[in-house]
Amino acid sequence: MDEDVTNIGLQLPFHKFCPYDGTALECVTDHGRALPHCTTCGYIDYQNPRPAVAVIICNNAGQLLLARRAAEPKKGWWDIPGGFMEPGESAEQSARREITEETGLTLEKLEYLGSLPDVYGPQAVPTINLCFLARVADQTPIAADDAAALAWFDCDHLPAQMAFAHQATMLRWAVGRIKGGES
Numbered sequence: 001m002d003e004d005v006t007n008i009g010l011q012l013p014f015h016k017f018c019p020y021d022g023t024a025l026e027c028v029t030d031h032g033r034a035l036p037h038c039t040t041c042g043y044i045d046y047q048n049p050r051p052a053v054a055v056i057i058c059n060n061a062g063q064l065l066l067a068r069r070a071a072e073p074k075k076g077w078w079d080i081p082g083g084f085m086e087p088g089e090s091a092e093q094s095a096r097r098e099i100t101e102e103t104g105l106t107l108e109k110l111e112y113l114g115s116l117p118d119v120y121g122p123q124a125v126p127t128i129n130l131c132f133l134a135r136v137a138d139q140t141p142i143a144a145d146d147a148a149a150l151a152w153f154d155c156d157h158l159p160a161q162m163a164f165a166h167q168a169t170m171l172r173w174a175v176g177r178i179k180g181g182e183s
């Protein structure tokens with residue numbers, strides 16, 4: 001129980017103290033995983049990923065809408081509009097809320113493309129990113145909130161570098177779905 005929780009061979013970061021009562025966490029083995037555990041309240045830091053949504057928006061010309069990040073981490077980098085889910089939301093509700101906040105657009109049909117794990121920010125918080133494709137006809141996006149700017153990109157001229165490692169795969173999924181003509 002006194003194993004150093006910072007040196008158990010996992011790449012993900014651990015809390016050092018219980019978030020409920022401040023007790024220093026000790027290592028416990030749970031289903032074969034070494035996890036930080038609070039001896040006061042029983043809390044175990046399972047390192048569950050934080051769910052986030054990403055929405056690739058496509059216009060009538062087949063272009064994709066990307067956002068320039070207004071804040072750290074990765075401030076100024078191109079990003080897929082979206083963000084972290086809030087308690088009580090479905091993924092679809094999160095997707096619609098985030099897109100309205102960042103672009104002013106109102107989305108109707110959302111097509112689920114898939115999910116990818118990643119990490120976020122200087123603490124390398126584990127995330128699970130749920131990706132949707134949405135098509136808009138005649139709405140004009142207006143950048144706000146976490147988006148410093150918005151731009152439409154042709155599928156063949158997407159940014160070479162995106163803010164987060166998993167996003168190139170999501171863009172490939174979207175382009176494949178759009179060019180495949182499936183709806």
Ligand SMILES: [Zn+2]
Nearest residue numbers: 018021038041
């Ligand atoms: Zn505790």
